[in-house]
Amino acid sequence: MGFSARDALSEFWTSRTSKMGVALIVILFGISAYVLVSYPLNFGTQYWNKPQHWADYPKGVPPSWTQTFSSVRKPEHMILTTDVSEKRTRGIMTIDFNINFDLRADIFPQFTSFSLSDLTFYDTPPIIHLTLTKPDGSKIEDLLVESVPYPPSGQEPPYVKYVESPLRVYMPGSPAVRNAIAGYLRTEFGSTLTPLEIRNMGLEQFLFGSPDEEGEFTNIVEGTYNLEVQVEIFHEDDTVGSVKFVVGGQVYGFMGTDTLGRDLAVGLLFGFPVALFIGFITSTLTTIVGSVLGITSGYMGGRVDELIQRVCDVLNTLPQLPILIFLVFILGQNIWNIIVVLVFFGWSGLTILIRSMVLQAKQEQFIEASIASGASSRWIMARHIFPQVAPFIFTQMIFFTPGAILAEAALSFLGLGDPTLPTWGQILERGFQTGAIFLGYWWWIIPPGLLIVVTSLCFVFIAQGLEPVVNPRLRRMR
């Protein structure tokens, strides 16, 4: 029995997997700390589950680093904003903005959208004119003519609009844009495409393409595009804050996006602290309940032991997931319900293990020696029983953490996750529901799963590393 702590630790460090486990944990904590610092706490409700927030993001596109492997050049996602404007008066007063951007790709961008923010006007609401000039000089006049709606009566000038949420025009969805393009095609190429046909074929090929011999808009006009924004104002004190033009790319960011346009990297990052939180809270509570009951029932024996044993038997014979589904479904899908249910089911296994260890530890003669010297049961449990069982309890605590993470992921995958706290399971659930696997959106399915696996693995490796230390008989033969 006499192994010292130093022996134990040196044993732990020899196995490669334990070192890897510890390294992983450090990384996990690092990321979680970063996320906790940089993310707003109501990220779930205010950002992740609010579709408008992701309006300007490309939908269901792979990560941009996939470009390095594929020969086909896909357009990058471009969000072009400027607040530099120039007021000019030639007949009508206008505030002009100029946005230039380069396009080098073999495929057309996914969509375009225009937004304007911080508008202040005193008289009739201004009118916005967009003109797009392609690198080959061909120009689409009045691509968009948007008039700002009249302010509700009873308001006094100056009228301030579009401060929190900007005026946003999703080009593919706007009839005005379709008509403008139809006119441009007619005048420029004499094409007889109707606005409806243009909508079905997608505007992007006309905005960024030029016709080949048979008049098909297949090849992309590469080069520098210019978007001229003229805001026609009717009062010299009118001002415009900034304008934004978004060219929807076919690749995005580090982890790509899902079909709602949500940046998966952001979602996955937020998953780290949530997973660790669920894992640790559940495993700590389970371990505390399990060890207290285990030690008491093991040491006290008699009716107390009998009662705890019977309860453990019942809890141990219940299948975890079905009951979990039932309870979360009934009690409501919030994180605390999930944790309470997981703890309620987790402790019984641990209690039985600890009870058997305590029964064994109780046989040691120094326990009886302490009793004989008048020590109280509490004293003996604290000073003699607990130190012997503590290493095992610690290992079990680490072993429980992945269990909790996996259980929550399973629940989220079944749609029972807590919506206010986006987790990897929920991302996967969305992926599964929208048939991402059949669309081949591997970047939506593989990374969240991998993260669950990696997070669970590092705990399992550490627990496995500690196991021989705690239970010398398991020590690997040299």
Added chain:
Amino acid sequence: MRLGRSLLIKALSLLMVVVVTLLLMNVILGATGFSDRMLGALVNEQVRVYRQGLLGTIANPDEITRIVAEHEETLRRAYGLDQPWVMRLPQMIWRVMTFDLGEAKSSQTFTGSTLIKDLIAERLPKTVLLITTSVALSAFLGITIGTKIATKPGSRLDRFFSNYSAFSYAIPTWWTGLVFIMVFAVFLRVLPAGGMYSSPPPTESIARFLDLLLHAILPISTLVLALSGAWIYMTRTMVLNTAQQDFVNVARAKGLPENLVMRRYIVRVAAPPILTNVILGLAGSIGGAILTETVFGWPGMGLLYWNAIVTADEGLIIALTFIFTLIYVIARMILEVLYVILDPRVEY
């Protein structure tokens, strides 16, 4: 007889578990007011249909409202909504124990019946087929590999499989399913993506069996990947412990061939503890089956469970939870019987 008595006691305690679970579920249903809401909704639905029927026949509106109110009252008393939920408890439990599980809101069997009882009768064999084959396969793999790596502890193979068990524990079963579908069905298009038979199921029996097999490969391998890790790790640990016992040295001293020593003195003695740990682990694997069926669209109880959740069909969820507990308790019972047979030292 030793076997009979201890099994009887085991059966009694497991039956007691089922009753306790049922009690637990119904108490929770009652306490959270869920069952009142549920039954209330049921009554309103029936009243609405009843009012529809009346509109046609009786003209004067007061008359209709009176009859409908009367009808509603009888319904409420029938469902026991007039007394506190505690009074309904015994009746609820009795109904479930006699498998009168009511109707499902949305799902129905091939034959169109929405009775939960028929739904379960139709779907249960498919789940049992999936679980038993996976558990059997994992057990076989677990024991053969576990024993092999236990003979050479610390070897490369041993380290590989220890890591494998760690992976197998850490990987969510359903995610492996997703990945398998994407890789084998979508990208490589080698295996079917889900379901139990291809859409026009082949009629001729051998082709039908082959088709079933083809569809079953991915779900079963997903489950085996999840279950075999625990089996391997447990077998290795138990075999290593048993190998250090004195009677193993005695067996070797007796000049018995090594494989006989391994089979009769190590694995045979380690079998009961391995079984105990597997019994404990079984609670988790049932969950795996539910999710695998959901991912592969395997028309078993798991998929039914998922449909019930998606359509928020309370009645079906409650019934399924109970049935799953029942399956699990029966599975445990079978393993307990095996344990008592394997280990002569057990007398309760």
Added chain:
Amino acid sequence: MSDILELHNLRMYYSVRKGFFKTVPVKAVDGVSFNLPRGEILALVGESGCGKTSLGRTTLRLLEPVGGKLIFNGQEITHQKQKDLMWLRKEAQIIFQDPYSSINPFMNIHQIMEEPLIVHKVEDPKVREEMIHRALQEVRLSPVEEVVRKYPHMLSGGQRQRVTFARALLLDPIYIVADEPVSMIDASSRVELLRVLSNLQKIHNLSILYITHDISTAKYVSDNLAVMYVGKMVEKGNVLKVTEEPMHPYTQGLISSVPDPDPNNRHAFREVIPGEPPNAINPPPGCRFHTRCPHVMPICHEKEPKLIEVEPDRFTACFLYHKEIVEEEGPGDKS
């Protein structure tokens, strides 16, 4: 000088669960009476399952008797509550058998020794320090400063037992139960430890109940020797008389079973007690040894012989020497 320990027909049963509902009493100590004067070492000898260890623990009230009377230093403690027995925990101590299990491997020697002092409210750490040093000095575990910081796995079996001896002495006890203190120590260093124990006994005038299965060590340590068989005391007397002229057939059988180093042993078969010791759950009727006794008589089957003083300070319970029988259990005993 009054007796430290007086036992009158002491009975202590364990209850063992048979099957799901039934519990069965194991009659570990079944009516034992003797007195232990101050400063005397009584050896308690018997085979495993004879109840000698249970008797030892019952005298310390670590186990509660079901019948009879137990008087410690003039005070009856048969059924007292544990919390009222704190004074007993100071005056009566116990030494264990297994050096590897009798001290907590997670604590250093100082912590191990300090525990009884803390439990008995010796507040001042300086006083505790000094007491520990004195005790370790007495069992000749020096240099004390070094030993105090060591962990159990750094000491040999013999050294560990000395720590348990020192720990038992800390609170100046008057009675010690030594339960097989040297049976796990190598033969060559066993006597060294026994010498330490008897020196301590002389200096502190301790009464010691020396429990062992090895009769030969008892011969050189104790003043008197008592032999136990299946919960009963069958013989008691001066150790040299009992070992040289054993009266009870069981004692005779025990002594003839133990070989002395003598080359001729190999040529002759030893006189041996046949059969196996009966279990204490349903002991045989009458004299419990009748199933294995070479001199069994008809009366031995029905009646149970009483432990009678057949000669001054020589007790035995056998019909060969007297006819006294044990009446049935008196009423009012907790069964």
Added chain:
Amino acid sequence: MMVLKIRDLYLYYQTLRGEVKAVDGVSLDIEPGEALGLVGESGCGKTSMSLGITRLLPKNVETYKGSIELEGVELMTLTNEQYRNDVNWQKISMVFQGAMNSLNPVLKVGPQVAEPLVIHREMKEEQAKVEVLEIFDKVGLPPETYDRYAHELSGGMKQRVVVAMALILNPPFVILDEPTSALDVSIQAQTMNLLKRLKKERDIAMIFITHDIALSSDISDKMAVMYGGHIVEMGSAEQVILSPKHPYTEKLLASTPRLRSYSQPDFIPGAPPDLVNPPTGCNFHPRCHMVMDICRERDPPTCYPEEGQRVECWLYGDKNE
């Protein structure tokens, strides 16, 4: 012709703390039907001797060399497979320390005893059962013990089963490693009588390993005293007990309390040697009451003070070699 001739047997283990020299050059001979008592205290290498002879080497064995001749056949050259087929249990059988755990808990006791017959003699199950019942009767076990499990038997009965198992193939040589250490005194005496009777009837040569020199005298014709991996003294029972030569044997006898005579027992100060780095020269010198300077420097020579009595001690060797 010698049953067993061992010359310079070495057995070292590799442990966390370094190389343990458990058996450090041991030689001995055993005549047919002769019982050699191997006496030594904990850590002297007596159990390693038994493992070395039966080649039940643990995984961390480092060095295993020397010559073991059984009935004229050199065993060291045999491959493990040959050893298992021809030697194990047929030529050398063993009764392990603590018979409590020597029987497979989940198999019936009878078939386990019959196993060697089934494996080595290709005997049918029923025929083997007949022989087992026969030997059960010889060791005083009732026939129904055949169908019992180990946990249903008492300590004494398990001991008899294990002895029966060792004798089932009637091997010429048996090793008994502390067979009675876990038994009560009366059962131990019964077992010793049984062994004596079987030794006479079956004329078996044996090594009887024990830490108790008194118990060894109960059966051994010849005795060898081991200390720190060496046999420090070997001779007939009379020579070793009545006129011990080596100081360790002397002190060992002195510290064994006598029941039938009165002699104040003595003891040996200090503790057994650390086998990883044993003391220089004679590794008993730190505890020896007759220690001389030379004992600290050089290994003691092997001397024969009397015919048939061998001692490794400078008291009897000539110093200027």
